[in-house]
Amino acid sequence: MKVVHRKDAKALKGDRSLSYQVISPDNVGSRKFLVTVVDIRPGGSTPVHEHRTVESMYYILEGRGQVTSGREHKVLGPDTAVYFPAGSTHGIRNVGKARLRYLSCHAPPYEIEDLYRSWQAHETLVTTGG
Template sequence: MDVRNLNSVPAFSTKDGSEIRELLAHRNSCIVNQSLAEARLPVGGSTDPHYHPLCEEIYFLLEGTAKMQVEDNVQDVGPGDAIAIPPGERHQITNTGSGTLRFLCCCAPAYEHEDTIMVDDWPK
């Protein structure tokens, strides 16, 4: 069993520009097929539009409100919302609230910078 406390995990920036704390993944635990991280975006902040050819993601919002875009689908989201992001679909999340946006990000297979493809042809 591996236990990681959020307060003891160092933060780093992902390729899409979000700040994450990777709680569990093959890099720091016995987990081999997925990863779990907490992500944070400042007020008005956004991830850069991107997609993952291999990884499917689940975002689970803990604090704050946001605009979530997956391809042409845009929805307002908030605490308690879970968002499914299939592999290969372009996506972006924007903090629309008055405080830091905090959400959990589950990736299967585990998050890797190499599986993050930035996009220029983003539908607005």
């Protein structure tokens, strides 16, 4: 068993977001999936993007987020999950007045730093924790 606290996880920081890689190949050796906890402040978002060979899902923990996939837009709240097949576009924007927190899960895992680097105008790579 491997336990990871959010404060010890690698973090990727954006203008209004912070993503913690709580389960990844780097910290626990996972080979089949990647889990991040994402916090987005009001008005913040992750750009619409795709993973050609990776299935993804979001599970909303707190707040309200407008999820975009293709031409669809849906506002989701706590205790709601959304699935994105491999190759589909997806992104999320905090449309509430409080923090949006969600789990983002991907299978198989991918180099999340590469995705954030592709958003250079939007995100900056940082490291936190041990």
